[in-house]
Amino acid sequence: MERTYQKRSLTKVAEHPEDALEWETHFIIRFPEDIAEKVDKMIANDGPVANEIMINFDADNRHAHVQVDNSPLQAKILDLPCVTEVMKTLDNETMYKVTDLSQIIICEHKNSESQSLHAQRLIELTKSRRDKLFSHPDGLTPPMKSARKRRFRKTKKNKYVDAPDVEKEVRRLLREDLESISSEYILLNKDNEASSNIKKDFSQQS
16 A cells, blocks of 8 residues: 655745655555454544544664554564656656655554563664565565565575685595505596597588
């Protein structure tokens, strides 16, 4: 659910044309079902009035306090799996790109116990694990379910053999060779084989 708030200037365009622009702030916010119904009614009635919807962000930029019609909510700011483009239309024909969004605000009903446990857990985690905790696993649409796991898997790293492991393997082969009753070896020259094969191919073509 996307909410767009506009700041309108009341001055005349002729006096201050740069102040007459409409500034828009775009964000994606997800409410609980009971609160979402109230927000839909507000939007149907030409948008929320003053103090009907208030959002206060914490200093860590990961938590927020939301109030919708005197209903307090706690919110988390999570990173989406990919960047989402926001488009706008005025005539239902021409689309304008207005911004890019990479985060989502998820609201929940306040629970003091879970909030304190979550804060204690954040203190104990390292920075890398803390960043993973604020990563949203899904996208915005059903096909993007578990997109972070299915579409953005970690790259498989090549396994490099260290020099001590190679030396250890050579010693094992030499030791087994000494312990064997008999041993045979064959010398192959790949260059000669390749040249003979080339000559043979040329002779067949001619």
